[in-house]
Amino acid sequence: MSNDEIMSQADQDVLFDAMILECLDEEFTKINVLISKVFDALPEAGYTPHVDTGAEIAERLYILIDNGAVYVEGNMRRWRDAAVKLPD
Secondary structure: OOOOOOOHHHHHHHHHHHHHHOOOOOOEEEEHHHHHHHHHHHHHHHOOOOOHHHHHHHHHHHHHHHOOOEEEEOOOOOOOOEEEEOOO
């Protein structure tokens, strides 16, 4: 389903979460690099990014960090100064 066909917020959240986790591994990745990777991968998943997509990806990432699905090192609100990875 593309976002051109009315994607629900829940569907978008599931897509973003899956794409974030797919772009991560056990090595630290800077948050700004991860957001860029997810943004670039979305069209292949059928989602057309828009001007707010980067911020929406970041919000989903913060939720995954809070839930323990992603480990963060540094201040997660400073994308260039923090890194994330999958938990060990």
